[in-house]
Amino acid sequence: MRLPELLHKLIGLHPLWRTLFCISIASITWLGFTSEPYPIPSATSDKINHMMAFMELAILTRLGWPLLGLSAPLVVLTGFGLALELGQSITPWRDFAVTDLLADVAGILLGYGLMTVFFRLWNKRPHD
Numbered sequence: 043m044r045l046p047e048l049l050h051k052l053i054g055l056h057p058l059w060r061t062l063f064c065i066s067i068a069s070i071t072w073l074g075f076t077s078e079p080y081p082i083p084s085a086t087s088d089k090i091n092h093m094m095a096f097m098e099l100a101i102l103t104r105l106g107w108p109l110l111g112l113s114a115p116l117v118v119l120t121g122f123g124l125a126l127e128l129g130q131s132i133t134p135w136r137d138f139a140v141t142d143l144l145a146d147v148a149g150i151l152l153g154y155g156l157m158t159v160f161f162r163l164w165n166k167r168p169h170d
Contacts, residue, residue, distance in 0.1 A: 056105070056106050056107070059105035062102050062106075063103060063106050067099070070099070070126075074129070074130060075133060088145075089141060089142065090145075092145035092146050093146075093149035093152065094149065096119060096123060096145075096150050097149040097153035097156070100119060100154050100157070101153045101157055103115045103119065104153070104157040115150070116147075116151075120143070120146065123142070123146035123147070124143060127139065127143055
């Protein structure tokens with residue numbers, strides 16, 4: 043099987059991307075509320091961590107639900123980021139930060155932008 047065919051089949055595995063999305067949501071939620079040091083490597087900047095996490099969620103959303111467009115995922119993922127920040131504001135070891143929420147939105151837009159470039163260069167949409 044040639045690489046384009048394999049890539050096309052992989053992109054079409056929507057249940058896989060949806061499962062990975064759910065695992066990522068659970069992991070990001072745990073990381074957002076834990077008082078323990080992160081057991082995984084992370085960037086030195088908290089904002090980079092936020093951008094990377096939400097970029098990943100945007101990419102998985104695009105692959106798992108390709109017909110949604112940008113508006114609904116942007117609203118839902120931003121709502122998730124806001125919920126995390128509000129939840130963190132009531133914990134003694136975390137704070138609410140608008141800049142974290144802005145980094146989340148930047149990550150969402152970056153993830154969707156990367157996927158748009160990828161699909162344009164490859165000349166395919168994820169639901170083809």
